[in-house]
Amino acid sequence: GQNIDQPTEMTATEGAIVQINCTYQTSGFNGLFWYQQHAGEAPTFLSYNVLDGLEEKGRFSSFLSRSKGYSYLLLKELQMKDSASYLCAVMDSNYQLIWGAGTKLIIKP
Amino acid sequence: DAMVIQNPRYQVTQFGKPVTLSCSQTLNHNVMYWYQQKSSQAPKLLFHYYDKDFNNEADTPDNFQSRRPNTSFCFLDIRSPGLGDAAMYLCATSSYGEGYNEQFFGPGTRLTVL
Numbered sequence A: 001g002q003n004i005d006q007p008t009e010m011t012a013t014e015g016a017i018v019q020i021n022c023t024y025q026t027s028g029f030n031g032l033f034w035y036q037q038h039a040g041e042a043p044t045f046l047s048y049n050v051l052d053g054l055e056e057k058g059r060f061s062s063f064l065s066r067s068k069g070y071s072y073l074l075l076k077e078l079q080m081k082d083s084a085s086y087l088c089a090v091m092d093s094n095y096q097l098i099w100g101a102g103t104k105l106i107i108k109p
Numbered sequence B: 001d002a003m004v005i006q007n008p009r010y011q012v013t014q015f016g017k018p019v020t021l022s023c024s025q026t027l028n029h030n031v032m033y034w035y036q037q038k039s040s041q042a043p044k045l046l047f048h049y050y051d052k053d054f055n056n057e058a059d060t061p062d063n064f065q066s067r068r069p070n071t072s073f074c075f076l077d078i079r080s081p082g083l084g085d086a087a088m089y090l091c092a093t094s095s096y097g098e099g100y101n102e103q104f105f106g107p108g109t110r111l112t113v114l
Helices: none
Strands: A003-005 A009-013 A018-025 A032-037 A044-049 A053-057 A060-065 A070-075 A084-091 A097-099 A103-108 B004-007 B010-013 B019-025 B031-037 B044-050 B053-056 B064-067 B073-078 B087-094 B109-113
Touching (some): A032 A070, A044 A060, B019 B087, B031 B073
Parallel strands (some): A009 A103
Antiparallel strands (some): A018 A070, A060 A070, A084 A097, B031 B044, B044 B053, B087 B109
């Protein structure tokens, strides 16, 4: 079966750095997405990786290793507004998104 | 601004009373999706359309149906809502093709079943 694993919850301090990991097993791979979702709101796109390596976008970076079936989202200089769930999703061979359950990130002052 | 719009944002219905949720888009995307998302869970794909080509996920209950009368609009019909159908319903769109095709989400409709 297809499976996306990510931690359920993480806690970090304002101003610090946090890394959210995602491992996946899917039938085919056409890219990995990270979405941010605030409570009660729709997901918003953060990043897309299809080749191995690091993609940097401001305070957020995303890394992919296809051979290991592994990605992480790195958030720097954490702000209180970064408190949200972070969803990892993989596009399979049918170009459908397989979603993880999300990691709830709690930022403390 | 190009966007995905969902109405209503909050919907309350009674057990067994049919309800219709709507989605419209100005992105001119040919693919539209309906997801169900319950608290602290992954979005669950219910249906998707490639243009007018309808695709029903194997485990979507018969209680759920969908219509896409044109490129811009898509509807989700819940024929007899049960308490277990209370959730956030998300509409998303994308442009079909190989490679990068980010899904753009509407704000969602939160359904409460009394």
